[in-house]
Amino acid sequence: MAPITNGRTLFNEIPTGFPEPGKTTVYDTSKTIDLESVPLNGGVLVKTLVLSADPYMRVQMRQADIESYMPPFIVGQPIFSLGVGKVIRSENNGFKPGDYVYGLLDHAEYSMPNPDVPVFGITVFTPEPGLRYSAYVGAAGMPGQTSYYGWKEYANAKPGETVFVSGGAGPVGSLVIQLAKQDGLKVITSAGSDEKVQFCKDVGADVAFNYKTASTLDVLRKEGPLHVYWDNVGGTTLDAAIENAANHARFLECGAISQYNSKDGVNMKNLDQIYARRIILYGFLISDLAPKWQEEFYKVIPKKLASGELKFREDVTQGLENSGQAIRDVQIGTNTGKKVIVVAQE
Numbered sequence: 001m002a003p004i005t006n007g008r009t010l011f012n013e014i015p016t017g018f019p020e021p022g023k024t025t026v027y028d029t030s031k032t033i034d035l036e037s038v039p040l041n042g043g044v045l046v047k048t049l050v051l052s053a054d055p056y057m058r059v060q061m062r063q064a065d066i067e068s069y070m071p072p073f074i075v076g077q078p079i080f081s082l083g084v085g086k087v088i089r090s091e092n093n094g095f096k097p098g099d100y101v102y103g104l105l106d107h108a109e110y111s112m113p114n115p116d117v118p119v120f121g122i123t124v125f126t127p128e129p130g131l132r133y134s135a136y137v138g139a140a141g142m143p144g145q146t147s148y149y150g151w152k153e154y155a156n157a158k159p160g161e162t163v164f165v166s167g168g169a170g171p172v173g174s175l176v177i178q179l180a181k182q183d184g185l186k187v188i189t190s191a192g193s194d195e196k197v198q199f200c201k202d203v204g205a206d207v208a209f210n211y212k213t214a215s216t217l218d219v220l221r222k223e224g225p226l227h228v229y230w231d232n233v234g235g236t237t238l239d240a241a242i243e244n245a246a247n248h249a250r251f252l253e254c255g256a257i258s259q260y261n262s263k264d265g266v267n268m269k270n271l272d273q274i275y276a277r278r279i280i281l282y283g284f285l286i287s288d289l290a291p292k293w294q295e296e297f298y299k300v301i302p303k304k305l306a307s308g309e310l311k312f313r314e315d316v317t318q319g320l321e322n323s324g325q326a327i328r329d330v331q332i333g334t335n336t337g338k339k340v341i342v343v344a345q346e
């Protein structure tokens with residue numbers, strides 16, 4: 001077989017603010033690959049089907065010598081994220097041609113991923129009947145796992161309590177809303193457009209508001225106090241949640257996307273209330289909780305997603321050449337649902 005072009009999205013330069021396609025990342029078609037003869041050296045050759053664009057990817061756009069919870073992107077090398085692919089060839093006994101795999105994949109049409117990366121090395125999976133494989137980078141994958149693990153581990157939810165979920169329209173927030181409703185809580189949630197607010201209501205939120213046109217403080221003062229806060233955004237929203245926390249509230253510190261693209265910081269006015277109200281803050285990463293909750297997650301959640309008992313939605317970008325734009329969309333908030341990049345059909 002003649003070599004074919006292997007399109008890749010490369011990390012080009014560290015952004016100072018929001019990532020910019022064509023500047024932060026560039027699409028490259030200079031490399032070819034011979035799928036039949038490329039040496040595998042004991043590894044696996046994978047055709048990429050879908051890739052995820054996630055908020056944490058902004059954290060990877062940093063100087064390579066700075067430590068953080070995810071490895072940095074390297075200038076000149078392909079960026080990488082969670083994805084679903086199909087095995088083409090394998091010299092590893094754990095994989096065979098035709099297998100679907102989920103895990104960290106290069107933003108490349110074809111790659112040889114390392115199965116041994118902790119937690120997110122590629123693993124073989126069989127999609128739940130009725131559930132498209134792209135769901136495995138969203139509600140049935142890392143974002144859904146984040147919601148499930150964090151909620152189960154830390155919410156200590158009791159029927160009749162009130163929870164506030166910021167970033168309610170995304171894959172993490174929308175599943176948290178549904179888990180909280182199943183546990184009998186009143187759910188307040190925020191999102192950045194009226195259309196997203198409607199989606200939050202559709203998945204069960206009792207009170208949903210557009211934080212760009214309504215005052216978060218006013219809503220929380222009216223609808224609180226908060227027994228649980230699921231924080232996806234950080235910044236002044238976190239400060240408003242502290243101001244409206246009940247005594248002994250649990251704060252699940254999942255993310256802080258309002259802070260990822262700026263170094264300016266915010267003026268927090270209510271930190272003294274953390275001790276005064278005996279608020280418990282749980283900062284957590286999915287990777288720490290995976291050993292405890294992963295098996296249960298895969299037994300419970302994909303079935304409920306397939307049956308429609310749990311709702312989710314995807315926002316699809318077609319073509320690997322557009323992955324830089326997809327990544328930017330998630331940072332600025334123009335994604336409507338789990339941002340998925342479709343690289344190829346099977």
Ligand SMILES: NC(=O)c1ccc[n+]([C@@H]2O[C@H](COP(=O)([O-])OP(=O)(O)OC[C@H]3O[C@@H](n4cnc5c(N)ncnc54)[C@H](OP(=O)(O)O)[C@@H]3O)[C@@H](O)[C@H]2O)c1
Nearest residue numbers: 055146170171172191192232254255256257258285286333
């Ligand atoms: N701890 C962990 O292990 C873990 C794992 C996965 C994800 N996370 C975190 O969970 C959060 C949600 O992730 P996701 O995958 O569900 O993301 P997502 O909702 O698909 O995308 C991010 C959303 O953040 C919102 N946003 C952007 N800038 C904002 C700002 N300045 N203030 C408020 N909201 C802003 C936008 O929605 P709006 O239109 O509503 O503004 C955007 O759509 C992120 O913070 C992520 O880093 C943590």
